[in-house]
Amino acid sequence: MDGKLASCAIYENRPRICWVYRCDKAKAMLSAAQRCAEVLDDILIQGWKPDGTNYVISGLHQSANNDYSTSTDFGTFRNPLKAVTGDLTLLWADNVNEVNFNLVLHPTQYAELIKSVSTGVIEYDEVMKLLALIPDMLKGQVIMSNDLTDSTGILSPVDPRDCTSRR
CATH class of the missing domain: 1.20.5 (Single alpha-helices involved in coiled-coils or other helix-helix interfaces)
Incomplete structure (x- = not known):
């Protein structure tokens, strides 16, 4: 004992x-x-990747079919909004419709987004509106993750069965 x-x-x-x-x-x-x-x-x-090199199971980032690249700095006002809109356009072109989205960001981009304010407009709130365009469905979230490299993000559909997302 x-x-x-x-x-x-x-x-x-x-x-x-x-x-x-x-x-x-x-x-x-x-x-x-x-x-x-x-x-x-x-x-x-x-x-x-159990051997540290070769993926046996691909994650969301490794298996993404779309890659919206931008050379604009995420720390500049309106650039996060442009990046999310550009990525949404690619997903909609692939018929990923009628769902809201989650945005996963590296801590650097997350910090840049939450501090981005200009003339009283809070960019985080504007991005949140884009992630929740479909009314009466689970809203998307902005999530910070150290599992992404700096200057990368993932936009993914909200699972309509997910109980953790806020309405």
């Missing part, structure tokens, strides 16, 4: 010791759950 658990029966201050024990175990569990989520995010976004 674990020494900390056994101490619950020995010391006078049992409730506190039991509480500390539970908190320690909860921290370890949450840390493990977070690490699992990070690995799953990496597999979903990039894919799985």
Whole structure:
């Protein structure tokens, strides 16, 4: 039996010791759950390459059929809006219609987007409107991920069955 658990029966201050024990175990569990989520995010976004070189499972980024490239700086006002619109145009041309979208960005581009304001217009809000063009459907989100390289992003349809997206 674990020494900390056994101490619950020995010391006078049992409730506190039991509480500390539970908190320690909860921290370890949450840390493990977070690490699992990070690995799953990496597999979903990039894919799985067990040898470190060759993908056995392609992620969203590796299997994307479209690539909207722009040389414009994401930190310049209106450029994020132009990039999202350009990518949406490619998806609509492939008949990815009647859905809202999620936008996954590297932390650098995410930070540039959330600070982008000009003459009272908050660009983040404008991008959010583009991600949720279809009313009465789950709205898209802007998500930050370290699994993307700097200057890259992924635009993907919102799963209509996803309970985590906000209406």
